[in-house]
Amino acid sequence: xxxxxxxxxxxxSVIRSLGVLVAVLLxxxxxxxxxxxxxxxxxxxxLGPMEAGxxxxxxxxxxxxxxxxxxxxxxxxxxxxxxKLAPYLVVATVLLVYLVVPFGPKMRFVNFDxxxxxxxAVSSISALGVLIAGWASANKYSLMGGLRAxxxxxxxxxxxxxxxxxxxxxxxxxxxxxxxxAQANGKMFGFGGLGNPYFITQFVGMVIFLIAVQAELxxxxxxxxxxxxxxxxxxxxxxxxxxxxxxxxxxxxxxGSFAAVAATLFMGGWAVPGIKFDSGVxxxxxxxxxxxxxxxxxxxxxxxRFTYPRFREDQLQKFAWTILIPVALANILVTTVLKxxx
Amino acid sequence: xxxxxxxxxxxxxxxxxxxxRVNLEFETEEGMxxxxxxxxxxxxxxxxxVAKLDGEQVIHCEPVMGYMHRGxxxxxxxxxxxxxxxLVNRIDWLGSFTNEVPFILASEKLMGVEAPPRxxxxxxxxxxxxxxxxxxxxxxxxxxxxxxxxxAFYAFRDREFVLNQIEAVTGGRFHxxxxxxxxxxxxxxxxxxxxxxxxxxxxxxFCDEIEDLVVGNEIFQARTRGIGIIPGDIAQSYGLSGAxxxxxxxxxxxxxxxxxxxxxxxxxxxxxxxxxxxxFSRYWVRLQEVREATKIVDQLCDGLPSGPIMAKVPRxxxxxxxxxxxxxxNPLGEMGYYxxxxxxxxxxxxxxxxxxxNNISVIPWVTRGVYVPDVISILASLYFILGDIDR
Numbered sequence: 001x002x003x004x005x006x007x008x009x010x011x012x013s014v015i016r017s018l019g020v021l022v023a024v025l026l027x028x029x030x031x032x033x034x035x036x037x038x039x040x041x042x043x044x045x046x047l048g049p050m051e052a053g054x055x056x057x058x059x060x061x062x063x064x065x066x067x068x069x070x071x072x073x074x075x076x077x078x079x080x081x082x083x084k085l086a087p088y089l090v091v092a093t094v095l096l097v098y099l100v101v102p103f104g105p106k107m108r109f110v111n112f113d114x115x116x117x118x119x120x121a122v123s124s125i126s127a128l129g130v131l132i133a134g135w136a137s138a139n140k141y142s143l144m145g146g147l148r149a150x151x152x153x154x155x156x157x158x159x160x161x162x163x164x165x166x167x168x169x170x171x172x173x174x175x176x177x178x179x180x181x182a183q184a185n186g187k188m189f190g191f192g193g194l195g196n197p198y199f200i201t202q203f204v205g206m207v208i209f210l211i212a213v214q215a216e217l218x219x220x221x222x223x224x225x226x227x228x229x230x231x232x233x234x235x236x237x238x239x240x241x242x243x244x245x246x247x248x249x250x251x252x253x254x255x256g257s258f259a260a261v262a263a264t265l266f267m268g269g270w271a272v273p274g275i276k277f278d279s280g281v282x283x284x285x286x287x288x289x290x291x292x293x294x295x296x297x298x299x300x301x302x303x304x305r306f307t308y309p310r311f312r313e314d315q316l317q318k319f320a321w322t323i324l325i326p327v328a329l330a331n332i333l334v335t336t337v338l339k340x341x342x
Numbered sequence: 343x344x345x346x347x348x349x350x351x352x353x354x355x356x357x358x359x360x361x362x363r364v365n366l367e368f369e370t371e372e373g374m375x376x377x378x379x380x381x382x383x384x385x386x387x388x389x390x391x392v393a394k395l396d397g398e399q400v401i402h403c404e405p406v407m408g409y410m411h412r413g414x415x416x417x418x419x420x421x422x423x424x425x426x427x428x429l430v431n432r433i434d435w436l437g438s439f440t441n442e443v444p445f446i447l448a449s450e451k452l453m454g455v456e457a458p459p460r461x462x463x464x465x466x467x468x469x470x471x472x473x474x475x476x477x478x479x480x481x482x483x484x485x486x487x488x489x490x491x492x493x494a495f496y497a498f499r500d501r502e503f504v505l506n507q508i509e510a511v512t513g514g515r516f517h518x519x520x521x522x523x524x525x526x527x528x529x530x531x532x533x534x535x536x537x538x539x540x541x542x543x544x545x546x547x548f549c550d551e552i553e554d555l556v557v558g559n560e561i562f563q564a565r566t567r568g569i570g571i572i573p574g575d576i577a578q579s580y581g582l583s584g585a586x587x588x589x590x591x592x593x594x595x596x597x598x599x600x601x602x603x604x605x606x607x608x609x610x611x612x613x614x615x616x617x618x619x620x621x622f623s624r625y626w627v628r629l630q631e632v633r634e635a636t637k638i639v640d641q642l643c644d645g646l647p648s649g650p651i652m653a654k655v656p657r658x659x660x661x662x663x664x665x666x667x668x669x670x671x672n673p674l675g676e677m678g679y680y681x682x683x684x685x686x687x688x689x690x691x692x693x694x695x696x697x698x699x700n701n702i703s704v705i706p707w708v709t710r711g712v713y714v715p716d717v718i719s720i721l722a723s724l725y726f727i728l729g730d731i732d733r
Contacts, residue, residue, distance in 0.1 A: 040491075040492075044491070044492050044495035044496070045495060045496065045499050046495065140374060140376055140377075141376075144398070144714070220489045220490075220491075221489065221561050223489060224715070227489070227715070228383055229383050229384045229486065229487045229488070229489065229718055230384065230714060230715050230717075230718045232382065232383060306491060306492055307490075307492060307555075308489070308490060308559065308561050309485055309488035309489045309490035309556070309559060309561050309562050309565060310488050310489030310490075310561070310565070310715075311561055311564070311565070312564075312565060312713060312715045312716065313398065313713070313715070314713065315564055
């Protein structure tokens, strides 16, 4: 089906399974190297890893190897089964989000009409994993971290959904492929040369969405569930070795998945202005374009993360309920009026 | 053999029991007891904070000190006067030179010796460099406690230049051990003054950078303004000193108010106070303190008198009988030595008054009813060094 090849059912299944792994691990690894290792180092006037491979590019493999070697410790008082389950639950949610993200006209895992609805719903499951991890660790710091994560999720899911509603109204569909098509073929006040990328026409929505993403991903300034100077490392305090690595991968893979959703919603997804929207070449070019846009958004996320100090939990709730949600509602109202008017 | 292991077992049981007593005081029906430390990232050292929580709100919070007690006051009794220097260097390990000065001054007071003017000026310069090295790290570290990682690295980067200057004179980056009774070990190396002035200019840039990155940041202000307010009278009754006291609006600086024979009165600088008494004002006052310190160093470097750096003192130092108390305004606050001499080679008794011990004692008062994250920011803004608490 893809690139004119006809594959058997099992062959597509294998390709899809590998594809999901690549879709999750490739952005995660790239972001860790580019942003966590290198960008932050340059921001903080240091070099970062330089020894493993050219410019430390193999450092990631060394780190993974280190974590795999480490002992897997389960605390005595921990709820063993839940303790072991939690990291897998968190990683699994990231895999699920990627299912609905389109990478090209035909490059996608599922074409689902309720795509964005599904993506937002599924992404909240990770909070359940975090809460389980916090509870099962039998550690007070972990418990506080888990509870903070749950509280944060409730506060930030709403502005995120409301920000997306603006996009859905403008595109007229909840299908992520449809949203990409609407942006590629749309017109901004009669000018169609660039399509209608929503980061211009839905700018307020995008800002709210990115702020909510920052909170959802527990990145600074909203990293209270981890808060290493207060809660040691919050819900991951008791985890070690492979399970810690899973949480770590999940964190950065989640950055990738939310960056993919944000790139699709606000930056036109895999489409580029100038290249015909559903030409076959986009099946190959599309993933690269999407990755580039994801990196851009992840860059913003990490730039904020390494610049700002941390809010307090109650300040975060106040910020969400008194500023973000009213602004998001106003954004919906304005979008609706303009949609009717133009 | 068995006796020793029994004694060890008994010591272990005793330690456990002591631990248990502290825990028992806090173990009640409602609420949760959170044990921060002795190993906790926010206590930079081994301070233990036992907090009784209702949700995230602190009902009562108690600092437990003594995990790093090294018995300096007792150790000093079996050291000669020159040897004491090495030991007291380790009290406040970020601004080590400032620990030596009050003890040396107290000894000089007992002996009736006065260091020549050049030695006094160099002492003051090194004292202020120690202050800059110490407080510039605080400026980054406090931001780190609130999640702002970048400022901490900037602080480490620029403190390095100050340490290089201290190393160029004394040979030691952290523990100079440079002060001698009656003067100093050595003079400045050639070209040092020009280098230092360049470093001071750089440090002023660092202060501007911190002002942009941290002080002007809305999140930092939201986390510190109106948090952990210590009124002036409370601050005085708990014996707070240094920037913590000045941030509560009490205009009190030993450098200006109690001349001890160093060169601070020779130059033009300001003692900054802040009326609010909250975490933000403590941070702000310290930021200004670094700026003023760079000014002091610049002025002293310009007007450095010539002459010897050592007064005439006997080769074997014997301090005549008597008692002396000298306190100076150290980076963390008032630090003083009460030296009792019986005419021996070493001091008979020494009482060390360190600033952090008193500064920390206000924690139970100031943390009532705040949230757990605020405990961390208040701790960070009170600024303590474990060696300075436990000695």
